Amino acid sequence: MLRTVLSPDDCAKCRFCCSFRRQSLWETPLFPAETAKRLAERYPRARFKPASNGYLTIDIDSDYKTDDPEEEALCPFNKNGCVLTGDDKPFDCSIWPLRVMPHGDRLAICLTPTCPVISAKPLDIMRELVSGEVGDKVINYARTHPEMIKERRDDFPVLREFDA
Ligand code: SF4
Structure with missing residues (x-):
């Protein structure tokens, strides 16, 4: 949605908004329950946990390897860029x-x-x-x-x- 100011190439080179420090976990994207269920079947390494209003978010809590507050954990849907497209892509991500x-x-x-x-x-x-x-x-x-x-x-x- 923001292609006029943020090119796909810019985003592919940068994983900043797909990596989360513990203090940034409030920013993890929200998925409708049915989308999360479908994605969990397609991407077995992706885990979800409840968020607000029946939505789910990615569960990356156990991906941190150290106690360093600056350590970042990557969204499971980032494989050299986001693998999600269309309706699978969280609105949160499409407008970041x-x-x-x-x-x-x-x-x-x-x-x-x-x-x-x-x-x-x-x-x-x-x-x-x-x-x-x-x-x-x-x-x-x-x-x-x-x-x-x-x-x-x-x-x-x-x-x-x-x-x-
Ligand atoms: S769903 Fe895609 S765009 Fe959103 S944080 Fe994960 S990899 Fe990044």
Whole structure:
């Protein structure tokens, strides 16, 4: 969805958003239960655990080999890039580094500040992107899938506000 600002080539060279430190586990993607069941059959090494609202997320807790808080565990669906396509791909992943968060009594599309490619671009490029169709899609999805709304993080700049 973000191809105009983030090319598949950029993402293939970078596994940043598919690797998780323990403190980043709140960011692991959400899967509808039926999708997780189908993927668990197709990818036996992938494990899932309950998340919110009946959704599941990847269970990578036992993949950490050390106590180092900086150690990262890779999503089981990353094999030199994400193997998931179409409806199998979590919406969370298709819009990263965008995130929906509370903003006062409203909601906002915010920007994860750590994407190495996007953070090198002016913020106005992302504001422009979400001012149109991309932002509308994210907003409509958030309104019907409240489980994707994350807790507010002050270091995530607001790109566009909207009514809940
Ligand atoms: S599902 Fe795909 S895009 Fe999402 S974190 Fe896993 S490998 Fe990355």
